[in-house]
Amino acid sequence: RHYTHESLRCSSSTAGSSPRTLLSQLFLPTAKEVHEGTSKHTGQSHRLMIRAGLIRQSSSGIFSFLPFGLRSLRKVEKIIDEEMESIGAQKLSLPILLNANSWRQTGRWETVGSELFRLKDRKQSEFCLAPTHEEEITLLVAEEISSYRQLPLRLYQIGEYNHAYGQGRKYRDEMRPRSGLLRGREFMMKDLYTFDKTEEASMNTYEEVVDAYKRIFSRIGLPYVVAEADTGNIGGTTSHEFHFQSEAGEDVVFSCSNCGYMANEERAYGIKAGDLCTRCSADIPITSSRAIEVGHTFLLGTKYSSVLKAEFTPEDPVTPGERRPMQMGCYGLGLSRIVAAIVETSHDEHGIVWPFSVAPYRVCIVPGLKDVKVSDTVERLYDMLNDKKELKGEIVIDDRMGFSLGHRLKDAELVGYSWIIVLGKNFLEGGKIEVQDRKTRQKNYIEIDSVGDYVV
Numbered sequence: 001r002h003y004t005h006e007s008l009r010c011s012s013s014t015a016g017s018s019p020r021t022l023l024s025q026l027f028l029p030t031a032k033e034v035h036e037g038t039s040k041h042t043g044q045s046h047r048l049m050i051r052a053g054l055i056r057q058s059s060s061g062i063f064s065f066l067p068f069g070l071r072s073l074r075k076v077e078k079i080i081d082e083e084m085e086s087i088g089a090q091k092l093s094l095p096i097l098l099n100a101n102s103w104r105q106t107g108r109w110e111t112v113g114s115e116l117f118r119l120k121d122r123k124q125s126e127f128c129l130a131p132t133h134e135e136e137i138t139l140l141v142a143e144e145i146s147s148y149r150q151l152p153l154r155l156y157q158i159g160e161y162n163h164a165y166g167q168g169r170k171y172r173d174e175m176r177p178r179s180g181l182l183r184g185r186e187f188m189m190k191d192l193y194t195f196d197k198t199e200e201a202s203m204n205t206y207e208e209v210v211d212a213y214k215r216i217f218s219r220i221g222l223p224y225v226v227a228e229a230d231t232g233n234i235g236g237t238t239s240h241e242f243h244f245q246s247e248a249g250e251d252v253v254f255s256c257s258n259c260g261y262m263a264n265e266e267r268a269y270g271i272k273a274g275d276l277c278t279r280c281s282a283d284i285p286i287t288s289s290r291a292i293e294v295g296h297t298f299l300l301g302t303k304y305s306s307v308l309k310a311e312f313t314p315e316d317p318v319t320p321g322e323r324r325p326m327q328m329g330c331y332g333l334g335l336s337r338i339v340a341a342i343v344e345t346s347h348d349e350h351g352i353v354w355p356f357s358v359a360p361y362r363v364c365i366v367p368g369l370k371d372v373k374v375s376d377t378v379e380r381l382y383d384m385l386n387d388k389k390e391l392k393g394e395i396v397i398d399d400r401m402g403f404s405l406g407h408r409l410k411d412a413e414l415v416g417y418s419w420i421i422v423l424g425k426n427f428l429e430g431g432k433i434e435v436q437d438r439k440t441r442q443k444n445y446i447e448i449d450s451v452g453d454y455v456v
């Protein structure tokens, strides 16, 4: 039995064990280069994501996620879901096509301006494609919640790319949608909205959510910073932004290396780089760096609840029949932007270096040549690794034997599996298996029984 395309196809499903994942069967259109015109202005992530077969552009700022890209997106989503659940937030799905009425009530139909995608139905009623959902969720809660007994409440939504329709997607007709998923016109956001009885309770909620966000980014495993921010057209009193520091970012954050204070550009207005910190007045100048905004938290107060009448009867009414507006917060994480920002901040000249947490697949096993001993060992290794909790469903075999070993190894580095395992000449001669750490590119030669301990 030779290690051909055909023989592997047979071995993809073996009696008793789960089917093995073969690259020849997957939709992974990698490319050496991308065509001219693909953004060069803002970093590498756009080109890399296209080259690595993760996304394709449909039109300016609008993308399809291909299977590998979607797997990484899903992993980020899962981390977010778990952390949202840990603070008692419940998931729902709001419509994307929103009636203009509530947007007129809050004044945002005018203030959002040309970033809003506007459209009319056949009766000439006006709608927009949701750029965010404060109005919609506030109206919903206003209808359904009326007593202090029903509060607090934490509701969030997230995109569902592989559903027939895409809840949680957001639409903004961005002026410059030119850096791939970093700034899309259609993009994915996790948006959480919180409703509390008192201002104090909403401040506690705010702290809890900020902590959950910190856990989310720690679990993703890349460095991030939190900066004080202005509230812009969303409104409210307190706000923070989560950033990945990167030259490709369109934002600037200012920081004091003495007290750790950080603020975004609007917030730091009037203090600029080189000045001394107004917080700690240390004799060290403030520094600035470019950054990608990946998350944003807002304490809203009653801005939306007063206008849209999200009110409740309090436990301690001051006047008979009193109704009080709920204290709100809103919290966004740019899901699709996070995936691009990971690629932007974690790659080398060979391709993407995914953190283990969100790699599309974690291990790629590459049979170097057609040989029975090689193919048998590849299968054995696959099954051994697949038995590990962290690696279950996380392994592919690059069985595209029509491609040279060099070609397949280049692809593996481009796609960015955390571990690339090669069984070639070295294996046939010495019996040891080559295991490459994608991050350091260091190769080690290991006995088959030890590979499992090595790669997790």
Ligand code: ATP
Pocket: 132, 172, 174, 181, 182, 183, 184, 185, 186, 187, 188, 189, 293, 294, 295, 296, 332, 333, 334, 335, 336, 337, 338
């Ligand atoms: P930016 O300053 O980059 O335009 P924003 O401040 O307008 O972003 P928010 O309204 O705070 O964005 O939305 C919450 C999150 O949604 C942002 O922190 C970001 O991660 C993400 N996001 C916003 N706009 C886009 C976009 N055009 N493409 C991808 N993600 C986006």
Ligand code: MG
Pocket: none
């Ligand atoms: Mg914006």
Ligand code: MG
Pocket: 293
């Ligand atoms: Mg911003």
Ligand code: MG
Pocket: 241, 293, 295, 296
């Ligand atoms: Mg923002």
